[in-house]
Amino acid sequence: MRLSNFYLPTLKETPGEAQIASHRFMLRSGMIRQQAAGIYAWLPLGMRVLTKIENIVREEQNRAGAVELLMPTIQPGSLWEESGRFDAYGPEMLRIKDRHGRDMLYGPTNEEMITEIVRASTKSYKQLPKMLYHIQWKFRDELRPRFGVMRGREFLMKDTYSFDASPEDARKSYLKMFAAYLRTFKRMGLETVPVKADPGPIGGDLTHEFVVLAENGESDVFLDKDLLGRTVPDASTDFSGDLEPVFKEWTSLYAGTDEVHDEAAWAEVPEDRKLSLRGIEVGHIFYFGTKYSEPMRARVQTADGKEVDMEMGSYGIGVSRLLGALIEAHHDDDGPKWPVSVAPFHVGLINLKPGDEAADQLCEKLEAAFEKAGVEVLYDDTSDRAGEKFARMDLCGLPHVVTVGPRGIKAGEVEWKNRGSGEKSGLPIEGAAEKIIAEVQNKLATLSA
Amino acid sequence: MRLSNFYLPTLKETPGEAQIASHRFMLRSGMIRQQAAGIYAWLPLGMRVLTKIENIVREEQNRAGAVELLMPTIQPGSLWEESGRFDAYGPEMLRIKDRHGRDMLYGPTNEEMITEIVRASTKSYKQLPKMLYHIQWKFRDELRPRFGVMRGREFLMKDTYSFDASPEDARKSYLKMFAAYLRTFKRMGLETVPVKADPGPIGGDLTHEFVVLAENGESDVFLDKDLLGRTVPDASTDFSGDLEPVFKEWTSLYAGTDEVHDEAAWAEVPEDRKLSLRGIEVGHIFYFGTKYSEPMRARVQTADGKEVDMEMGSYGIGVSRLLGALIEAHHDDDGPKWPVSVAPFHVGLINLKPGDEAADQLCEKLEAAFEKAGVEVLYDDTSDRAGEKFARMDLCGLPHVVTVGPRGIKAGEVEWKNRGSGEKSGLPIEGAAEKIIAEVQNKLATLSA
Known part of the structure; x- marks a missing residue:
């Protein structure tokens, strides 16, 4: 590409609103241009990086056996009434009335829609397991959008949904995504650590955030230093095989967000291995069982003729946010230092x-x-x-x-x-x-x- | 891909609302699933075709020298006040208030936004010409969405915008897109004809629709039969060279939509070459001069120091609509017959x-x-x-x-x-x-x- 044919509107001055390095450099290098608070146009340089990140995410999802589809950005409100979230979601949901006065919304996430889709076609345990994902723009009407693409309102997210006939199978799906996420971030040249996240009222221990350790992170994490640099599953990994050893390798030492911080367990970590730092969340995986399938009556028949609610999990990666995280992890005073796999x-x-x-x-x-x-x-x-x-x-x-x-x-x-x-x-x-x-x-x- | 791992929810029965073959087959073969009137989820089979069409469009845009960026779906209303279209656009624009009560909208098109972007960085004729495009979801709140993806509300469109310092240069940009469109549709195995379209109050002869001739087309076209099967520029075409011969080859015989039908010129077409049929519009190119640059004050300095409004054109391809057009053009009673370049x-x-x-x-x-x-x-x-x-x-x-x-x-x-x-x-x-x-x-x- 000749620069004279490209479109690279770099800025000499740093716009005043940019407080952190990634936001500053993305504006200055002509990667993005703000169109409204938390809403950005991706200029050609930024678009190239976004596309590369998206493709790595896609390849690793496919490798893990997830199948790609694409759900629309605009959803009917009636769908969210089935799960009870239409009223519960709060002001971050962008609510819209169409010309006929119908309640619509710009999807902040897609649990309801994917459940509706799979419910319509899936009647038997023989059709499971299924893992479906899409990479689509989402909207969350943040009160105070900030840090550029790190906390924007319109953002690109990869979200996968797993459907299984039993909790045992659901765990296998969870482990596939756990391993796929380790590979995904590593391919981008990003060191991440899976840390225990807050399962809320659902409980259980199958929810992890993948965090990049960085000064400008928004969340506090506590972890055993020996987790750093552990082995990431390689390209020959059999995703239909036993992934328990991978999970064990990465979860047998202490690592948690502040929401689930366990002082007793933390006390047992040797002092010289205690790391308490800031992290940027770039991925989140969550096994939530029948939270949506039960109210939405998404059921299958099992081998012994019973009807059961499908066991579900969801698995997100903040695709556009990753650009910010990558720059926070790799830059000097003059600009970003892109790893070659995601460089524009x-x-x-x-x-x-x-x-x-x-x-x-x-x-x-x-x-x-x-x-x-x-x-x-x-x-x-x-x-x-x-x-x-x-x-x-x-x-x-x-x-x-x-x-x-x-x-x-x-x-x-x-x-x-x-x-x-x-x-x-x-x-x-x-x-x-x-x-x-x-x-x-x-x-x-x-x-x- | 093993079918047992894929997700292919075919339907035995044809849903009642599907009146035309493409809509029927897309629903039945599990390519799409309706989520609301005119809003579809793209299931894996449909997603694969959509991606292939998108990639062909992208490759031909790049070949013609256009540069890809990505503008957001949600736009601030204030931007459209600059052009006067915020009030003028009518009920097809999906208008939204965000949590702070600000006027926003789901972009039905992007002339205002791209003008704002280019205006901010472009001060001299030396920075021109520029052709920028994106492939992004749009929303038009159609009163009666119908025919599946052919007239949906949320749809995927490729829109290119050209910026030039003079009408002569703008014509060159127009011809690049003219030639690129011929190649784009040909690569999909689709025979299209460029027909003169209605320039409205702007006037001039630089606006064409690319139509697929098909029984279920929505518009009437009149054309000289000898236009069918003309030569499409090949892959070695130099897009920075003289494209006037390509334009002449395809526009020297009569072809027009009913809006611009010229009875006098039509009378001169030999009877046995007169074709009057239905067409599906899959692309539209339009040179509109300073329609947006003038009110939005998007100006450059010329070689002799004058300030002039940039000369602009816009060039659209209905990416999601193309799936419908392709099936209308290629099917039998049993289903679509996909050309190999876009087959799932x-x-x-x-x-x-x-x-x-x-x-x-x-x-x-x-x-x-x-x-x-x-x-x-x-x-x-x-x-x-x-x-x-x-x-x-x-x-x-x-x-x-x-x-x-x-x-x-x-x-x-x-x-x-x-x-x-x-x-x-x-x-x-x-x-x-x-x-x-x-x-x-x-x-x-x-x-x-």
């Missing part, structure tokens, strides 16, 4: 002297080599000042930056900067593209392993 | 006797061969009756159906049915997968050429 482009290519024949030719050759290898390149072919170009690339946070100029060409070199480590080095022109392509491909392979 | 799966594989070791093994071998080649296969591994399996595959409309049974295996054959032509033949087991893979790949290559 893998490589930035700076031409220091557009119009110089040798520089133009070399840039075009490098660009073609990257594109041929499937390595995405943003080629700054503008006539802006060099300083402006370097600062803009840093602000965009592309993992690799290659700079081409007449002086380097004379010396037979291009400059290569690793945005993550900050290291710069001269690379011989011969083989430069191949070297960077290999770096990108190796890193991508490691992340998705 | 390329191949259906029927195991007539699951549990029979030879049948199971052959099916798994074929499934693996298809998947390895990137050919998508829906494998019916259920224990349903053979008749039910055949009818279901016909209803799904997959281009190729391969049937495996113990009797065929003894004869060294599988049965191969071409859903499009209805032809059936015995295929030697040895080489069967390769033959069908080649058919799929050749057809895909032809469509995308």
Whole structure:
């Protein structure tokens, strides 16, 4: 992609409302533009990252055996009357009257709708288990939207719903999502820890939040340090097999949000392993049994002819929020440092002297080599000042930056900067593209392993 | 994909409200499920087709040089006051008050928002031309939603917006979209004709509808038969080059909607070339000059230092509506006949006797061969009756159906049915997968050429 054809409206000044790094950098690098409080347009640079995150989430859901559908954003109020939530939900639900005066709403979540869909077609335990998911925009009319995409009103969420004929089977579905979530975040280059969450009146121990540890997190978490860096299931994991060992590996040590903090258990964690910090919630999984299937009469016949309410769970990932969490986890003073799997482009290519024949030719050759290898390149072919170009690339946070100029060409070199480590080095022109392509491909392979 | 893992709630009976074939088949084959009048959930089979159509649209937009972003569904009313449309739009606009009582709306289209975005960053003619597009859900509160996804309330649309510094440049942008639309529909296996549309008070001749000729179309079109089957620009077309010849090829003969029907010009079309029929509008392109940029003060400085309003056009494709149009154009009494580029799966594989070791093994071998080649296969591994399996595959409309049974295996054959032509033949087991893979790949290559 040539920068001259792209649309990248970076900002020199930081808008006053941006209090945290991710919000600041997303506005400044032209990833998003606010349209109303908590409502953003995703400009091309932001859209590219959003799409990559969405695709990783999708691939790992498919791997775990979930099937994709897409529910609409607007829902009839009558559906929520079946579960009792139409009145109970509160002012965060965006309520709408259509032209006929019917009660509608912009879905903040989809338990009712998916239950209605599955109920209509599922009569026998033989049709179960089923795991269905969609990736769709949601709306929660937050009183005080803030922190950019971290707490917006219109946001993109992946929500999966599992349907089983027994609590034992429901646990298996839960473990699939538990393992899938570990893989999903790891593929994005994000270290997360599953921590026990509050099951509320439903009780039980099958609810976890996946949190990114970060200074600007909104929730307090307590955890045993030995949980950090544990093994994430690899790509060869059999999701139809026994996932109890994965669950055990990640839940046998103390980890909980402040809502469920257990002082007695916490006291048993050795002092030097106690970590009490802030976390950003990026995923939440919850087995809630028959909470919706019972009032909505979503039932199946079991092998012995009984009718039972389906056992359900729901599993959410904040897709748009993840951009904020990723930047909070990976940035310096100059901008984000995108992990290669979610970077808007893998490589930035700076031409220091557009119009110089040798520089133009070399840039075009490098660009073609990257594109041929499937390595995405943003080629700054503008006539802006060099300083402006370097600062803009840093602000965009592309993992690799290659700079081409007449002086380097004379010396037979291009400059290569690793945005993550900050290291710069001269690379011989011969083989430069191949070297960077290999770096990108190796890193991508490691992340998705 | 194994059918036992998929979610395919087909219906035996046709719901009473479905008047046309596409609506009927989409409900019956479990592609969609109605959630409210004109609001549908896209079940997995429908979602797969929707995604393929979306991706073809995206690829052709990118090829033409348009850049993708994503604007939110909810917009502030204040933005529409700038253009005067907040009051003018009428009851099809879904108006919403948020919890603070602010006027919001669910976007039926995005001219105002994209103008606001581009206005904020674009000050000089040097930053133009720009073509930006998004693929996003829209809402129009139709008085009488009908014909399934053909006239729904919540629908998926691709809308592109062009910004230029002069009418001459705006014409170039228009021609890019004109050519891109011809390619887009052709890739889906859909024959469309661009017909002159009504420019309203704006005037000019740069507005066209792309229509699919079909009995159940909603609009009347008049055209010279010699327009059918004209050449569609191929994949090597240079979109930054001169596209006037493409435009001329497709617009030099008579073609218009009834709103702009010109009896005098029509009288000059030879009688045996006069076609007056019904069409389904699947795309609409429109150069409207400064209609929004003027009231919204979206201006750039020209080379000679003047300030001018940007010249704009908008270009829409009804992505979700295309599923309906495709089925209207391609079906028989048993179901849709999906062109291979948009089929939910390329191949259906029927195991007539699951549990029979030879049948199971052959099916798994074929499934693996298809998947390895990137050919998508829906494998019916259920224990349903053979008749039910055949009818279901016909209803799904997959281009190729391969049937495996113990009797065929003894004869060294599988049965191969071409859903499009209805032809059936015995295929030697040895080489069967390769033959069908080649058919799929050749057809895909032809469509995308």
